[in-house]
Amino acid sequence: MNNFFAELRRRNVFRVAGVYTIVGWLIMQVVAVITPALKLPDWVDSFFALAIIVGFPLSMLFAWAFELTPQGVKRTETVSAEESIRAVTGRRLEYAIIIGLMMVGGLIIADRLFPQKNVSDQSAQSLPVAQNMANANTLISEKSIAVLPFEDLSEIGDQRYFSDGIAEEILNALARINGLRVAGRTSSFSFRNSSETLDEISNALRVSHVLDGTVRKQGNKVRISAELSKDSIVIWKENFNGTLEDVFDLQEQIAQSIAKKLEILMEGERLAETLTDNAASYDLFLRGRDLYHTSIKEEDILTSLKLLENAVAIDPNFAEAWAQLGQASLMAPANVSSLDAEIHVKRARDASQKAINLNPTIAYPYAVLGSIKSIQGDQLEAMKYFKRALDLDPNNAYALGNIGLVTAMMGQSKKAAEYLEKAVLLEPARGSYKAYLAVAKRNNDEFDISTQLANQAVDLGYYIAYDTLAWNAYSRGDGDEAVRQMMNLHRELGPQLSPEFGSKALWDTSARAYFKDDQEARKYVVALLEASLKSDIVEVEGVLAGALARHGVYEEFFRNVSQARGNTVALMSIWDSAPRSIELRAHPDFPEFAQSYGMLDYWKIYGWPDKCLPVDNNPTGAETAFKCR
Structure with missing residues (x-):
């Protein structure tokens, strides 16, 4: 046996085996890279692996039976000791093994230092930072x-x-x-x-x-x-x-x-x-959901709705498709101006309820119903739906984020920040959650953190956070920076947020009125706001409602904010420490507004807001007396 192994060494069989193994491994690494890159069939990598495995014993037989000489390849038995160069060949094979091992080691180290990056569809947008x-x-x-x-x-x-x-x-x-x-x-x-x-x-x-x-x-x-x-x-x-x-x-x-x-x-x-036993319905569902997630183009949104409607038409028992249809129907009017919001809210409610009837363990339909209730101003009922969604799925960022919004609108800014922080942890790429968390932090007087979050929200494309950056700058006493940030908001979203008041000059005047304490500008803006409210042409939306509060037109704010479209930020912002917000909470009409909007009923169940407490005497028109700071 010893003679056999000695003969294997003499004929360089072990050295050939080492070189073959290293070269085979390197070949498989190349195949592993080029197969997906060139979209080659699945059998390509299997073919190379099988070929290398089959070739190993053949190479060993070849190394045993043949020897490389200056005259070419000859059978080992025919090579005399004088013409044999197997010692030289052995050293060359050893050098090849050393070089091969260095290459293997280099690839392993490079993989650790420069790991493979995830690359997919070039049309998708990556995060800025x-x-x-x-x-x-x-x-x-x-x-x-x-x-x-x-x-x-x-x-x-x-x-x-x-x-x-x-x-x-x-x-x-x-x-x-x-x-x-x-x-x-x-x-x-x-x-x-x-x-x-x-x-x-x-x-x-x-x-x-x-x-x-x-x-x-x-x-x-x-x-x-x-x-x-x-x-x-x-x-x-x-x-x-x-x-x-x-x-x-x-x-x-x-x-x-x-x-x-x-x-x-x-x-x-x-x-x-x-989810379904129907392959056609499932394919339509995947196509519709994909468009919902990846595009805000009007034609894509309409196509998404149609695909989801077809999916549930083919399989009426497809609960997940109904849930997705409900979500898509609720969000569609925000990006398709031709759609009737009221009709699609009803469709969203019906689809979500259908999903719950089919499968009451799906979380999203409850969250959609909660959003509908919140839009309609019934925050107490909205919270019930959001809580139910969270019970079913504790990692549901949508439910967590909306609980944070409702809690913030109700004045519980510290509790709101806790929910929104959880939502941000689950969905750090959603600029909306960071923007709302920035407002909650501002309401808690945590201006540095609020500014950091608002900047991140802007970087992620959620430009409404410029509003928070403006108010944080004002809180630091930097009126010029506050005006600049408000004009940044106008540059990105001004006409979209307020079509009737979208001119740059008007936004600049309004910003100077508050942030620079320009009394002449304030008189002009207040007169314009009051005149607009008397007109039947102007629709009160969130920006207009917020302007009423910030410029001290409190009675009109209380009268209009409940029906204002997109009033979330306006309602969240009344709980900060800005002078106008303090005046608003101290206004004689605020208790009655709090009761009519459902805040009092909410506070009775979920606790008082951070800046209000009940009092014994009741000079107000509200059922329960309270005082805010």
Whole structure:
């Protein structure tokens, strides 16, 4: 036996095996990169792997039977000792092994230092700066994960809606696991075309794990490849093959595999629900939901509604499709001016109620019904729906954010900040949550944090936060900066927020009236506001209502704000510490307004606002006497 191994060494068989193994590994790394990049068929990587495995014993036989000489390749038995150069060949093979090992080591080190970045559809927008997304002081739980959009590897590249749908349903399945925090869809999917590393993404989303993958759909066949990473290192990966009929089972397998890898105790319940047995309805649902999430173009919004309507027409028992239709119907009039808001609110209510009747465990329909109640001014009833949604899904950022809004409008700014902070943690890419949290922080006199959040909201494209930046500057005594920030708001949204009062000159006059204490400007603005209210042409909306409060036209504010479209910020802002807000809360008509708007009923159940307390004597017209500071 010793003679046999000695002969193997003499014939350089071991050295050839080392070189073959290293070269084979390097070839597979190249194949792994070019296969998805060139959208080659799935069998390409398998073919190369099989060829390398089959070639190994053949190369060993060749190394045993033949020897390289100056005259070419000869059978080993025919080579004399004088003409043999096997020692020289052995040294060359050793050099090749050393160089190969250095290349392998270099690739491994490069992968650690420069991990693979998630690249997908070039048309999607990435976040401006990942650091803007979340509070860096928030501790990252080991039981937390983000699901990035899965890449579409279909031959034509027209199945992104399907690959996104797969990723979203896996996200929804993971969100059902108690003890696991799952980053929201909007924030996770915003990294579709990001240049951030996986480390930067996980830090921005404040999660310890990142799941990404690919989906290949060919006819009725589906292949899902998923990778779970931590600290930019892949700790689990697997391929799942099936058909459209068992796509929900594939999603379940992936969710269960992730739960097992994260060592989260499961109680045997199914995570990925079977949403529908109708493949056509499911395809329409995915297309409609994808358009809802990715476009605010009028034609796309209308198409999204039509697709969802067709989905429920094919399968009237498809609860998730009804829920999505309700959500899309509620939001559509905000971006499609031709749609009747009242009609679509009713459609949203009916669709959401239908979803609840079919499946009372879905959280979103309750949240949509809560939004409808909040829009209608019934904040007490709205809170019941939002709380129900949160009971069903504690990680529902939409419910958390809306509870924060209602709580802030009711004057409980500290409690509102707690809810909005949770919403921001789940959805750090939603500028709206950061903007509303900035208002809550301003109401709590936390101006530095408020300014930081408002700047982040602006960076994320939520320009209404310029309003908060203006008022924070005014609170610091910088009237010029306050005027500048208010004009930034006009530049981005002025005519859209207030069509009748969209001129730059009027906004500048209004800003100087308050922030620079320009009394002549204030007289002009107040006269214009009062004259406009007497006209039947002007519709009172949120900006106009806010202007009434800020310029001291309190009686008209109390009379009009309840019916004002988009009055959320106006109602939140009456709870800050600005002089006009203090005057408004001390106004004799404020208690009656608080009662008529439902604030008193709300306070009786959820507690008094931060800046008001009940008193014994009752000189007001309200049922319960209180005094505000």
